[in-house]
Amino acid sequence: MKQRSQMETRLVQPLSCLTLSVITSIGLLSPVTAQEPSPATLACEATLSNAEQKPRPKQVQKLAQFADPQQERSQLIQQANALFGQGDLQGAEENLCQFVKKYSDDAFGHFQLGNVFFRGKKLEAAISAYREAIRIRPQYAVAHNAVGMVYASQNRWSDAIAEYQKALEINRDYGDALTNLALAFWQTNKKDEALASLEKAISIFKKQNRNEKANQVEQLLQRIKNSDDNLS
Incomplete structure (x- = not known):
């Protein structure tokens, strides 16, 4: 749990760095409509469809290489963190879309996917990814803060x-x-x-x-x- 907490802290940092940037470029979107595919789901479907046409073996094709599911979760999140930190939003998005498709109950995976969408200006998808994280983990203060930042990005x-x-x-x-x-x-x-x-x-x-x-x-x-x- 300590390792996971430290990992979350590192991954949240790129998002928190956006806080003061909002000062100079201040303002998001409407709630997800019930009974319809969420914007995050639709964005991931498009991303993974494109990835199938242009495979990215370093990130996306490692899902079946781990016997221990917990090890796989940790490795994939670390990969996403590295890609996100390098500015490879496409690679991070593909990685995390695969991750939440397989581990749909992982709140942090949805949260980090929201960060990638937000950085890539896919605002509706970011909101719905954060909302899914909150649905899974209701006391998720960082995700509520992230939703607020997306709303702020659109005044x-x-x-x-x-x-x-x-x-x-x-x-x-x-x-x-x-x-x-x-x-x-x-x-x-x-x-x-x-x-x-x-x-x-x-x-x-x-x-x-x-x-x-x-x-x-x-x-x-x-x-x-x-x-x-x-x-x-």
């Missing part, structure tokens, strides 16, 4: 706020969700709430010895304060 601030708040109901010390919530508050002219959320996030990051993150949020806090001064 759906009230929806984003709701998702960040769900994440914080699960984990009140979730500094990244607090930072994202502050950005959403700022965009909806709730500056007092934004400042309070940022101050709490800074305190949490410092307690967690995440000093670089604390410094980034402090800079954001000052920018918001300065923007208020310029308007007065």
